[in-house]
Amino acid sequence: AQTVTQSQPEMSVQEAETVTLSCTYDTSESDYYLFWYKQPPSRQMILVIRQEAYKQQNATENRFSVNFQKAAKSFSLKISDSQLGDAAMYFCAYKGNDMRFGAGTRLTVKP
Amino acid sequence: DVKVTQSSRYLVKRTGEKVFLECVQDMDHENMFWYRQDPGLGLRLIYFSYDVKMKEKGDIPEGYSVSREKKERFSLILESASTNQTSMYLCASSLLSAPQGETQYFGPGTRLLVL
Known part of the structure; x- marks a missing residue:
């Protein structure tokens, strides 16, 4: 079965700085999607960014970008110019035949 | 915007009670999902449904059942x-057709406490 590993339970970043959240996954499938979801405190989980495995180009959404290394099965999220509103739990997710989520990384942003 | 709503934000129940958690989405999505979220474990899939009256077991279906009588409503x-079973329960929905269908839209969650 596919697994998703987020090795950083907690991360901290200074406002306006850059932070990278790590995610690795294990799969034998060739066609799949990868996601980063954000869950702010007491608020709804929302999609941050998605990546199709067949696309070599890394996805970018404003201040959020990914480093997708298919051979290494790595999918890290980079947040540039961090803002106080970026503080949240971040979940890495995999969608192939099954949907899998990592355990999450709690990001704190220091003013 | 897609809207997924859940009937309760907080719920307290007694051991042995029958509990219903309701989820409604307003974007005509075919797929609907129920997850539970626990610290250190992330989200784990309980059940999902690709169509009305259709259901499939996820990773942890034991002790749960689901009902989907209408396309917009999925009950746990x-x-x-x-x-x-004390946990946070999250409902999600998505379109069936790829690639947009791979993105899930989540409800606000129901925090259930069983005493």
């Missing part, structure tokens, strides 16, 4: 609540 049922 705890037949006899137990303390180990």
Whole structure:
């Protein structure tokens, strides 16, 4: 079965700085999607960014970008110019035949 | 915007009670999902549904059942609540057709406490 590993339970970043959240996954499938979801405190989980495995180009959404290394099965999220509103739990997710989520990384942003 | 709503934000129940958690989406999505979220474990899939009256077991279906009588509504049922079912429950929906269908839209969650 596919697994998703987020090795950083907690991360901290200074406002306006850059932070990278790590995610690795294990799969034998060739066609799949990868996601980063954000869950702010007491608020709804929302999609941050998605990546199709067949696309070599890394996805970018404003201040959020990914480093997708298919051979290494790595999918890290980079947040540039961090803002106080970026503080949240971040979940890495995999969608192939099954949907899998990592355990999450709690990001704190220091003013 | 896609809207997914859940009937309760907080719920307190007694052991042995039958519990109903309701989820409604307003974007005509075919797929609907129920997850439970626990610290250190992330989200784990309980059940999902690709169509009305259709259901599939996820990774942890034991102690749960579901009902989908209408496309927009997906209910999670705890037949006899137990303390180990104390958790946050998240509902999600998505379109069937790829690639947009791969993105899930989540409800606000129901925090259930079983005493």
